Amino acid sequence: MNITGLNLNYIKAFIAIVIVSVVSACSSAPTRDDSEAYTSAAPAAVNDDVNNMGSIYRSGYGMSLFLDRRARQVGDIITITLEEKTDASKSSSTATGKESNISVPTVTLLGRGATYDGVPILSTGVSTDQDFSGQGTSSQSNSLTGSITVTVSEVLRNGSLRVRGEKWVTINQGEEFIRINGIVRPEDIGADNAVPSYKVADARITYSGKGALADANSMGWLGRLFQSVLSPF
Known part of the structure; x- marks a missing residue:
C-alpha cells in the first residue's frame, strides 16, 4: 500500500x-447591487404635447377630482406595514412493544421421542422481546415589526399590484436593510396608502445586515x- x-x-x-x-x-455577505428584484420602479415617461395649439389640456397631466392618492400605477409609492409574528410548536411521542414466542415440540422417531440420556435433543424454542420509546419537541417564535415604503413595479391584468423595494440604514460601523416584494390587492390598501404585510401575497421579506456587528454574530x-x-x- x-x-x-x-x-x-x-x-x-x-x-x-x-x-x-x-x-x-x-x-x-449581502451587497446593495446583488439583485435587481428590489430596485424601485420608475413611472412611464410622459411625452410632452408640444403642438397643443394653445389648449390648456395636456395629455398625461390629467387630474381627477374624485380619486384619492392611493397607489394604482407603476411607479406609485405605497407603504408596507410589517406585522409579522409566527409561533410554532410540535411534540411527538412514540412507544412500541412486541413479544414473540416460538416452540418446536420433541420430534418422534419410530414412535419414540429423540433423546440423549433422557434429554430431548430436537426440541427447541425462540423468544423475543422488543421495546422502543422515542420523544421529541420543537418550538419556534419569530416577530418583525416596522414599515417600509416601496413602489409599484407592475400592474397585473386582474388589477393587483406587484410591489418591491428596499431600505438601507447605516449605523456606525454596520448597515441593516429590509427588502420586500409581493402582490397587493388595491382593495387592501388603506386610506393612508398603507397595507399590512400579512395581506401581501407571495411575499418575500428579508431583514439582515452587514458590517462589524453582523460579522461578530x-x-x-x-x-x-x-x-x-x-x-x-
Whole structure:
C-alpha cells in the first residue's frame, strides 16, 4: 500500500473542502447591487404635447377630482406595514412493544421421542422481546415589526399590484436593510396608502445586515468547515 499517495489524497480533499468553505463564506455577505428584484420602479415617461395649439389640456397631466392618492400605477409609492409574528410548536411521542414466542415440540422417531440420556435433543424454542420509546419537541417564535415604503413595479391584468423595494440604514460601523416584494390587492390598501404585510401575497421579506456587528454574530469560515456536510470529522 502506498501510504504517501494515500496521505496526498487526503490533503487534496481537505484543501478542496477549505476552498469551498471560504468561497461560500465570502459569497454570503449581502451587497446593495446583488439583485435587481428590489430596485424601485420608475413611472412611464410622459411625452410632452408640444403642438397643443394653445389648449390648456395636456395629455398625461390629467387630474381627477374624485380619486384619492392611493397607489394604482407603476411607479406609485405605497407603504408596507410589517406585522409579522409566527409561533410554532410540535411534540411527538412514540412507544412500541412486541413479544414473540416460538416452540418446536420433541420430534418422534419410530414412535419414540429423540433423546440423549433422557434429554430431548430436537426440541427447541425462540423468544423475543422488543421495546422502543422515542420523544421529541420543537418550538419556534419569530416577530418583525416596522414599515417600509416601496413602489409599484407592475400592474397585473386582474388589477393587483406587484410591489418591491428596499431600505438601507447605516449605523456606525454596520448597515441593516429590509427588502420586500409581493402582490397587493388595491382593495387592501388603506386610506393612508398603507397595507399590512400579512395581506401581501407571495411575499418575500428579508431583514439582515452587514458590517462589524453582523460579522461578530456570524460563524467563521473554519467553523463552517467543521459544521458542513463535507467535513470528514
